[in-house]
Amino acid sequence: xxxxxxxxxxxxxxxxxxxxxxxxxxxxxxxxxxxxxxxxxxxxxxxxxxxxxxxxxxxxxxxxxxxxxxxxxxxxxxxxxxxxxxxxxxxxxxxxxxxxxxxxxxxxxxxxxxxxxxxxxxxxxxxxxxxxxxxxxxxxxxxxxxxxxxxxxxxxxxxxxxxxxxxxxxxxxxxxxxxxxxxxxxxxxxxxxxxxxxxxxxxxxxxxxxxxxxxxxxxxxxxxxxxxxxxxxxxxxxxxxxxxxxxxxxxxxxxxxxxxxxxxxxxxxxxxxxxxxxxxxxxxxxxxxxxxxxxxxxxxxxxxxxxxxxxxxxxxxxxxxxxxxxxxxxxxxxxxxxxxxxxxxxxxxxxxxxxxxxxxxxxxxxxxxxxxxxxxxxxxxxxxxxxxxxxxxxxxxxxxxxxxxxxxxxxxxxxxxxxxxxxxxxxxxxxxxxxxxxxxxxxxxxxxxxxxxxxxxxxxxxxxxxxxxxxxxxxxxxxxxxxxxxxxxxxxxxxxxxxxxxxxxxxxxxxxxxxxxxxxxxxxxxxxxxxxxxxxxxxxxxxxxxxxxxxxxxxxxxxxxxxxxxxxxxxxxxxxxxxxxxxxxxxxxxxxxxxxxxxxxxxxxxxxxxxxxxxxxxxxxxxxxxxxxxxxxxxxxxxxxxxxxxxxxxxxxxxxxxxxxxxxxxxxxxxxx
Amino acid sequence: xxxxxxxxxxxxxxxxxxxxxxxxxxxxxxxxxxxxxxxxxxxxxxxxxxxxxxxxxxxxxxxxxxxxxxxxxxxxxxxxxxxxxxxxxxxxxxxxxxx
Numbered sequence: 001x002x003x004x005x006x007x008x009x010x011x012x013x014x015x016x017x018x019x020x021x022x023x024x025x026x027x028x029x030x031x032x033x034x035x036x037x038x039x040x041x042x043x044x045x046x047x048x049x050x051x052x053x054x055x056x057x058x059x060x061x062x063x064x065x066x067x068x069x070x071x072x073x074x075x076x077x078x079x080x081x082x083x084x085x086x087x088x089x090x091x092x093x094x095x096x097x098x099x100x101x102x103x104x105x106x107x108x109x110x111x112x113x114x115x116x117x118x119x120x121x122x123x124x125x126x127x128x129x130x131x132x133x134x135x136x137x138x139x140x141x142x143x144x145x146x147x148x149x150x151x152x153x154x155x156x157x158x159x160x161x162x163x164x165x166x167x168x169x170x171x172x173x174x175x176x177x178x179x180x181x182x183x184x185x186x187x188x189x190x191x192x193x194x195x196x197x198x199x200x201x202x203x204x205x206x207x208x209x210x211x212x213x214x215x216x217x218x219x220x221x222x223x224x225x226x227x228x229x230x231x232x233x234x235x236x237x238x239x240x241x242x243x244x245x246x247x248x249x250x251x252x253x254x255x256x257x258x259x260x261x262x263x264x265x266x267x268x269x270x271x272x273x274x275x276x277x278x279x280x281x282x283x284x285x286x287x288x289x290x291x292x293x294x295x296x297x298x299x300x301x302x303x304x305x306x307x308x309x310x311x312x313x314x315x316x317x318x319x320x321x322x323x324x325x326x327x328x329x330x331x332x333x334x335x336x337x338x339x340x341x342x343x344x345x346x347x348x349x350x351x352x353x354x355x356x357x358x359x360x361x362x363x364x365x366x367x368x369x370x371x372x373x374x375x376x377x378x379x380x381x382x383x384x385x386x387x388x389x390x391x392x393x394x395x396x397x398x399x400x401x402x403x404x405x406x407x408x409x410x411x412x413x414x415x416x417x418x419x420x421x422x423x424x425x426x427x428x429x430x431x432x433x434x435x436x437x438x439x440x441x442x443x444x445x446x447x448x449x450x451x452x453x454x455x456x457x458x459x460x461x462x463x464x465x466x467x468x469x470x471x472x473x474x475x476x477x478x479x480x481x482x483x484x485x486x487x488x489x490x491x492x493x494x495x496x497x498x499x500x501x502x503x504x505x506x507x508x509x510x511x512x513x514x515x516x517x518x519x520x521x522x523x524x525x526x527x528x529x530x531x532x533x534x535x536x537x538x539x540x541x542x543x544x545x546x547x548x549x550x551x552x553x554x555x556x557x558x559x560x561x562x563x564x565x566x567x568x569x570x571x572x573x574x575x576x577x578x579x580x581x582x583x584x585x586x587x588x589x590x591x592x593x594x595x596x597x598x599x600x601x602x603x604x605x606x607x608x609x610x611x612x613x614x615x616x617x618x619x620x621x622x623x624x625x626x627x628x629x630x631x632x633x634x635x636x637x638x639x640x641x642x643x644x645x646x647x648x649x650x651x652x653x654x655x656x657x658x659x660x661x662x663x664x665x666x667x668x669x670x671x672x673x
Numbered sequence: 674x675x676x677x678x679x680x681x682x683x684x685x686x687x688x689x690x691x692x693x694x695x696x697x698x699x700x701x702x703x704x705x706x707x708x709x710x711x712x713x714x715x716x717x718x719x720x721x722x723x724x725x726x727x728x729x730x731x732x733x734x735x736x737x738x739x740x741x742x743x744x745x746x747x748x749x750x751x752x753x754x755x756x757x758x759x760x761x762x763x764x765x766x767x768x769x770x771x772x
């Protein structure tokens with residue numbers, strides 16, 4: 001198979017193959033994953049004077065879930081126009097998830113999102129309306145020229161021009177002398193003496209184009225490798241459309257940290273997928289009333305406007321009211337019905353939204369499907385903000401929607417874009433099945449457990465961004481990355497480098513190259529991924545009990561032992577994909593183990609145990625913590641708000657970080673170099 | 674139909690198979706899109722100066738930096754699978770269109 005020349009010959013592999021070639025590098029701080037969290041971590045660590053190396057599976061210039069752009073800068077409660085202090089806003093976010101949200105990184109986000117954005121502005125990013133395009137608009141603070149989204153009174157979410165933030169961050173890495181190795185898929189963490197549970201002293205990876213083996217020795221390691229996709233939903237032919245985050249986010253960071261003995265929490269939470277079915281439109285590909293499109297008017301097939309209501313149930317009479325809290329509220333978190341989606345959330349933080357009983361009213365004949373997002377009905381400034389600043393800067397809409405639809409003739413001043421959100425009168429984009437779930441495509445999900453230094457239980461192993469338990473979104477990745485970068489650099493100052501264990505390095509090398517020597521016909525990586533996803537759909541989905549979970553465990557262990565070793569690869573790209581699916585399998589096993597450990601149902605965790613049906617009993621209102629110990633799983637827990645008071649913990653570290661970042665880089669590179 | 678054409682035995686290709694399209698008269702084969710692709714679905718064309726080859730079509734995430742960062746406008750564009758095309762209606766006339 002393969003792509004053929006006109007004469008029928010296969011193309012030779014376009015890159016020089018160097019399987020087995022071992023490159024060894026040294027770092028004070030090694031950053032794994034060069035997405036948003038990773039580059040911010042690298043920049044902060046480099047500012048602290050650390051020698052920094054990034055290993056990135058794609059190209060750092062654009063890689064990561066938000067590499068193509070960003071439109072919202074969330075929860076910047078530290079911005080000058082915000083009416084809500086970081087402490088209050090972070091607590092609201094945590095409470096709105098029933099306590100199951102990372103109080104540490106959420107507070108870091110709320111307290112430093114604007115501070116971080118100012119740093120981006122100094123790199124050349126556009127963060128305010130300097131051209132006065134929106135002068136006088138209700139969502140603009142005319143003094144600072146900042147634009148806001150959702151709650152125009154309380155102003156914690158910024159609208160930004162983020163389409164080029166990632167290239168700017170990559171350039172800053174270069175300027176600060178960060179060593180970036182692109183197209184390297186990280187495969188393992190190295191621990192002192194090669195023993196799981198010990199201090200982390202480096203990592204290994206494989207080059208996705210040449211197959212070369214890469215070893216980095218480091219005093220501190222920051223995992224910023226996002227979350228696993230493709231756990232429940234996988235389509236072999238529409239792979240790229242079955243995931244909200246990039247499909248190559250395979251949870252490899254989770255898997256390698258698990259093997260190294262790191263603790264994880266909230267791994268039992270999964271949600272019915274809003275995007276992840278194999279029939280999904282490109283996320284945001286149609287019009288809607290949430291997120292990027294908030295607060296767009298929705299009309300039915302006859303042009304009849306769908307009313308909006310606030311948290312008090314009051315029907316709103318103007319577009320302006322959709323961006324104001326209800327009378328009973330001080331502020332709201334998000335709007336459009338998505339503030340808490342898809343968990344219950346609290347009424348006190350629920351934003352305005354189209355009527356929640358639209359489906360019933362449509363079935364009763366009051367509204368006629370299909371529905372449309374009617375930008376023509378929006379005030380001029382709102383229309384330009386949505387089909388301009390927002391759609392034009394968010395990565396997954398800038399080219400796929402704004403450019404593609406404009407090219408096809410769509411005109412926001414004249415045309416109404418069909419909204420598949422409301423095709424059946426409700427907010428799911430597609431008729432996804434209950435078992436078509438997502439672990440962390442969207443929303444707050446489980447991940448690596450960390451302390452106030454964003455360090456795991458393994459000394460020297462830090463985490464940032466989507467890989468952290470209970471964190472979420474772009475500014476969370478940026479702020480937690482920046483904070484972790486400084487903490488890791490400070491840690492690195494306090495320890496000596498340790499040599500990796502040669503046996504561990506050699507063992508990992510044998511493991512990663514094994515798929516290249518498979519000759520007998522076995523399943524390919526896609527078949528294995530599809531099998532693993534089907535196991536999760538059948539035995540670890542919307543309904544669970546001990547027996548279903550036991551079968552899930554048996555099936556996954558069987559796939560790991562008997563099928564995964566038969567999956568071969570014929571080039572470095574396929575090798576990367578095979579290793580990814582092995583990690584997806586490991587992540588699935590972690591999820592099943594966590595589901596077995598929580599013996600209580602929870603609405604907030606979307607966790608339905610038929611054998612423990614009582615929802616959210618008080619004695620289970622805690623974090624279930626899992627880690628690998630030998631061949632088994634050790635289960636522990638933490639109190640729900642184990643992080644204590646936000647401000648005192650943060651203040652001292654923030655001051656240390658700020659001081660350390662004044663050190664300056666070891667060797668800055670001139671801009672023109 | 675050309676009886677002289679050589680016919681090969683080929684398996685079905687992954688489908689949809691054209692996530693990005695190139696205009697070979699504009700593209701100069703600089704491979705900038707190959708460099709930035711998140712999923713590494715593109716490889717350089719063995720013929721220098723020609724558009725890259727989509728080697729792993731089904732892995733495309735449809736994110737767009739390949740288009741956004743292309744130095745030659747119009748050389749490359751996204752091509753959504755047919756089953757992913759979205760419709761819209763012109764408010765004044767009721768006419769229907771699609772991507």
